[in-house]
């Protein structure tokens with residue numbers, strides 16, 4: 001086949017979420033088709049002139065016998081298969097009518113989010129799994145000198161705001177003090193079912209069994225290989241195309257992209273703005289959180305332009 005005329009395929013797929021928010025519906029591809037026997041998110045190729053959501057409505061009706069009531073964009077993935085370029089346009093479906101079943105004879109199964117990794121999916125699907133498992137809000141902890149007040153603030157965000165993803169950022173602390181705070185933060189996060197990423201060196205995970213590491217953009221660019229195991233979450237701070245591409249090569253599970261707006265903390269840095277943000281995110285190989293002047297009120301807009309959601313200190317650290 002001539003590589004110059006690789007087929008371009010636009011596919012719409014759905015992460016259908018159970019009413020309690022804990023499970024997602026997956027289906028097994030028949031053994032006689034492309035990627036046969038692998039699991040997938042239900043959906044299929046768009047017909048000419050169909051929109052993503054329009055095509056998805058048709059596919060879910062045909063494949064599962066359900067009608068979409070409410071859907072939100074989750075992630076768009078561009079992936080090169082040997083024979084084709086595929087755009088996977090994935091939607092999170094929160095409400096639907098009808099009882100899903102395999103109308104084409106395929107197996108369908110409700111699976112708890114954190115068991116998704118045990119199912120074999122096509123190669124393009126890894127970022128989708130990440131996106132399904134991640135929330136729309138990412139709390140970055142702010143300055144705090146007092147450990148008791150730190151704990152109170154973190155617990156407030158976990159309980160009142162329902163935060164489920166936390167980055168412990170504490171540039172003012174020395175290593176010993178950081179570790180101590182990390183242990184306290186980890187217990188609180190565990191207690192409330194939240195994940196904790198440590199902002200710092202990958203080696204920190206040897207001392208503190210947190211859920212992952214957030215790299216600075218500087219550290220990101222120095223690394224040539226993923227520095228932590230697949231079972232832990234790797235994130236990085238990015239500000240431009242070069243850093244996003246490098247994060248993709250390194251196998252980052254998600255990233256932040258900033259500053260979306262000008263912020264008091266970085267007044268001299270030119271903001272990315274929604275327009276460029278959307279273009280950068282479109283080509284990113286992993287879920288992206290918008291950071292910089294964001295509040296939870298920006299989350300829907302962020303999703304609409306392709307982001308996983310918003311990351312913020314200000315809006316959660318009260």
Ligand SMILES: Nc1nc2c([nH]c(=O)n2[C@@H]2O[C@H](COP(=O)(O)OP(=O)(O)OP(=O)(O)O)[C@@H](O)[C@H]2O)c(=O)[nH]1
Pocket residue numbers: 011012013033034035039040041042043044045046059086088122123124125
């Ligand atoms: N639906 C779906 N397709 C996926 C996923 N991941 C992935 O790589 N693909 C690929 O995207 C393409 C989707 O094609 P499909 O076979 O579902 O298309 P379709 O429902 O329109 O079927 P048809 O062409 O047999 O009528 C396949 O090449 C498939 O391997 C996924 O999670 N869901």
Ligand SMILES: [Mg+2]
Pocket residue numbers: 042043044045063
């Ligand atoms: Mg299909």
